[in-house]
Amino acid sequence: PAPGLVIAVDGPAAAGKGTLARRLAAALGLAYLDTGLLYRATGRRVLDAAADPRDPAAAELAARGLTPADLARGDLRGPEADLAASAVAAIPAVRAALLDWQRDFGRRRGAVLDGRDIGTVVFPDATVKLFVTASPAERARRRFLELQARGTAADPAQVAAELRARDEQDSRRAVAPLVPAADAMVLDTTELDPEAAFATAMAVVRQRMGEVVPPG
Ligand code: CDP
Ligand code: CDP
Secondary structure (H helix, E strand, O other), rough: OOOOEEEEEEEEOOOHHHHHHHHHHHHHOOOOOOOHHHHHHHHHHHHHHOOOOOOHHHHHHHHOOHHHHOOOOOOOOOOHHHHHHHHHHOOOOHOOOOOHHHHHHHHHHHEEEOOOOOOHHOOOOEEHHHHHOOOHHHHHHHHHHHHHOOOOOOOHHHHHHHHHHHHHHEEEEEEEEOOOOOOOOEEEOOOOOHHHHHHHHHHHHHHHHHHHHOOO
16 A cells, blocks of 8 residues: 555444454554554543543543553453543543644554544544444444453443443534544444455445556
């Protein structure tokens, strides 16, 4: 791929963003960044400090002090981490603190980034923008199965309610809300397994790359 190729993969929780973004990166020889990890790790650091993830000063401090080790922590998934991530993500100073780092990562040698605001805010000029979604029931089913596979006891109704609440919070916030970019290709994976979603996305990527870099 041309250096600097950036693919934005945004969408609601458990839509299949990470699964798709990882496969695209591997197929295209691009780096991959799960930007949700930045917000999850920030939320964790605030909780470690016994502060409130909604507290702007505590959350900004946590975001500015993030280290690679924070991103590799084993406790970044689960209901508590989900809510802390979504809370710090609504704070403008936190998003500002994480913006340059994401941009530098993507620009270095091209990348696939997944999150909520990659195509709208982080890389508004991304070569390809995908907005990956699925029905709320299907997304809740996927997250429930993931939790079960990790041996985490979960109540299906509670998982669905938690997803709904977090998507609402992410969609309604004033700064960088979850919304498809005007030029994003919406990919509904409700009826698609990971393989079919990947094939559909690759066709879109190839078409866009053909438009940007004409063959020959
Ligand atoms: O994996 P899942 O879709 O459940 O969540 P995630 O992508 O790890 O993101 C966790 C939280 O971080 C989201 O609920 C958002 O509040 C926030 N986030 C964000 O605001 N912007 C991003 N680019 C990525 C995540
Ligand atoms: O990153 P995001 O939270 O959007 O979702 P994910 O972690 O990529 O996918 C959540 C779960 O759904 C994983 O266990 C995937 O294997 C599964 N999945 C699926 O069943 N069908 C798809 N088309 C995509 C993902």
